Amino acid sequence: MSSPGLTAAAGASPLEPEQKTFAQPAGPGLIFGFFEWFGDLGVFLWRVARAAVTPPYEWGELVRQLDETGAMSLPLVVMAGTAIGVVLSMEARYSLSRFGAKSLFPATLVYSVIQVMGPIITGLVVAGRVGAGIGAELASMKVTEQIDAIEASALNPYRFLAAPRILACILMLPLLTLAADISALMMGWVAQALVEPLSFRQFIDAGFAAAKFSAFLPPTFKTCVYGFIIGSIACFNGMRTRGGAEGVGRSATSSVVLGSLFVILADVVLVKFILVVFP
């Protein structure tokens, strides 16, 4: 089977040159480095895509990564959601009271959590925890020749290492977002109920009264894009690491920084897209 995208893989060009990060381009200029980085990322993603859709499939590794990305991130995401719920509840109550719109509190909290804060907070938390984890793990494997050993064992590292990690991020982000949403709403209600009597039933009924189910699907599922960004950038940075312990640190840092940055930039585009497509 011939796959042009993989033809140059012996020697794996985007993984082999000295490490160049988006933040620190090593080419003759910033613009050159910028385009080179994106070019290498494109080649990397093409190879991952080709490897991911052709057998053999690495189901065992995917399950391990689902656990690592999802289950291991759950406590952190829930805690972040909890904190955001309390903060939003306090801020919303104060602001709405000033304008005599306290009755809008449940709807304000539900919309702001589910449409805005839940997805972006989950994206940033996962970019920090999972992005750093994947970046450092693969970088460490690269500098100790473990990735070369996988290749030498006749396994495709794009299929065995990158594809399951990226896919796990894509699949787990919406579920983690739901967990963040639920914890934020629960604690938002608790924070409100401690100040003024408000039953959970009243809170839910008022919050979701004017909402359609479809209004909540796009913001939740847009986090699949966040997962793709986080997983791709972390795997890309990790698998092209050079330079020992310093290189490992650099890869972990750039995975978090670039992952978070691109998640925020993607949010701008996705919000506009959702407003246009799902008015």
Add this chain to the structure above:
Amino acid sequence: MAFAAESTKERNEAASGLAAPAVIVEAVHKSFGNQHVLDGISLTVARGKTLAMLGRSGTGKSVLLRLIIGLEKPDTGSLQVLGRSLAGLTLDELGEVRLKMGFLFQNGALYDSMSVGENVAFPLRHHRHGLSNAEIVDRVKQLLDEVGMSRHLEKMPASLSGGMRKRVGLARALALDPEILLLDEPTAGLDPISSGEIDDLVLKLKTERKMTSVVVTHDMHSARTIADRLALLNHGRVAIEGTFDDLKQSQDPFVVEFLKHS
């Protein structure tokens, strides 16, 4: 030069089908940035034979091993392994060739998230789907026994010494019963007894399984013990290739100097 002529003769025999060398390296150049590591190197390794590559540090010996298994791509020149050119192969096609090769990395390159046993079992689990778990465990024990590491089956790589890691790496390289074994400094950092055991193992593999080996080493004693031919690299080229006696008789100043300090 007589050695070059012999090398050419082997290549001609291969071309005419009289003998099929395991590895043919033809006029390979390789640079990393401004550093020209290999400068038109040509080598042939006959099937069932052991070639030891010697030379000063940084002369491209390890790079040549990585080129043979396809971990690096030559700038120019060609490589053939078991009659198959490596040029233009996809990763999956290259995988078919790699299944016939075992590679021992300089520092073992053990997977640090897996135990010793799991490291050796890794290639078997991914490429020998017909084997039951019990058969894989038996095979792993047998391989670790061959390198004297069967007592350390459950240990994690972090708790092993450098020499032990190397021996586990060798067991892993042998897991798929390869036709060609590529060894990057197999005896470096080992005590003399362990070093002798590795030499004995390589000799045994050659005798019993007709395994072809390419060994990068600084250990002249080991090279002399296990290799049929030795290639001395200098400035990215083969300074001399032949038997140990051929090297000893050479009047080339670099060869004389190298042997004097070995």
